[in-house]
Amino acid sequence: MGYDVARFQGDVDEDLICPICSGVLEEPVQAPHCEHAFCNACITQWFSQQQTCPVDRSVVTVAHLRPVPRIMRNMLSKLQITCDNAVFGCTAVVRLDNLMAHLNDCEHNPKRPVTCEQGCGLEMPKDELPNHNCIKHLRSVVQQQQTRIAELEKTSAEHKHQLAEQLLHPSRSPQNHAALTPVNVSLLSLPRWVNSLQPARVTRWGG
Template identity: 50%
Template sequence: MGFDLTRFQGTVDEELICPICSGVLQDPVQAAGCEHAFCKICMNEWISRQPTCPLDRTPITPAQLVPAPRILRNLLSRLRIKCDNFVDGCQQDIKLDALMAHLEECEYNPKRPVTCEQGCSLIIPKDEMKNHNCVRELRNLVQSQHQKLIDLRREMSEHQFQLNEQKREINLLKDFMRAMRVSNPMMRDIADQMERDDLVRWSATLPRAKVTRWGGMISTPDDTLQTMIKRTLSEYNCPPHVINDLMENCHERKWPTGLNSLETRQSSRRQYENYVCKRVPGKQAVIVLHCDNQHMPEDMTIEPGLVMIFAHGVE
């Protein structure tokens, strides 16, 4: 629909008036063939009922409508129009192309967002302020947030249930594969490869770690420290079939021969920088996986890998 003619100063050229609604063109379009101009909304409604030009009956489809030429839009932009809120007291007339910007700031706009100064500080439309009740609105807000929290918890519970079901199915499949591996040598090879692939995929999700102080290595971590690291590995989806092996290999008694004593570690220090280390998220610990370190000497690695815990020096 176009703008009401009574809102404009002086006489408006008839070329700027929509033949359908008889208002000043709003968002004007024209038919590509006959070049008659109309309001976009008016013309779309017209074509939906009768696909012809309202003036000369030339067949028109929606795809044939194009924006009005710049000269027409420039003429429209120079017209001066009363503010939409003139009935509410606004006395300003502005250029048509500045109307939308003015409406956002117009102090007479009944829908202009204002801040409640009665205590709740909520932002509400100006015309609703007279019926605004801080206690009621805050209560409604609290109830709304509470319902959102309930819905979120329900959604999280459903996701957790689905996740648990998926884990259960995966574990059943792994149990089946293990049983098949015991009874069938070929299946044993396939299952072993699947587990190796799981470990490689998990390794790719971990951030690369840099050890700046190898001297901070704890070669005999206590049970509490080991439990904390194991919990973190589990939280970050360490494959279940290797998590116990990795944790057993966090103590020097399980380390490869190049690391299992202070003397051998001292003589192997030049090799440390060649390790590909993955960070145990949030901990001063790294994982040295065999699949990432096949370039290392045999006496420096172990399958499936080992955990090194540090007092400090892991970035």
């Protein structure tokens, strides 16, 4: 949806008005053949119903859309617009291309992050600060930490139990059993291998 025309200082060129929402173009795109321009959100919603240009009904799809010319973008960027937070007391009038930067720092922005200075230091949207309760927040933090500590203690106890079982009953450990089995087999077969050896014949002493 485009910007409300009433928010702008002076007259706005009709070429900068979206024919769908009648607002000043926001994120504008253009049909390739007829060159009609629309807000990106407006024309996307329009195409969900029909694949035509809203002005002259020529066939157009989302894939056909392209950015508007630079001269149109420059015209839009130079427009002077009032702040979104005018209803909260902001009297600033800024260039359209600087609007987002202003909103991020606007002291009247109800969603601007602020830090609680009553003790907890929690960062929250400005409009939530009047109903903020430090004690309630800190109690919630403590409960979360206690839950986490309990989970870690449970995991630690399980690991200790498993380790104790392995130390008391090493033969029950699958890994130990697998590692010792080849050694045991070799030791059992050693006497048989020794008895199978032929007596050595000494043919020469020394050298």
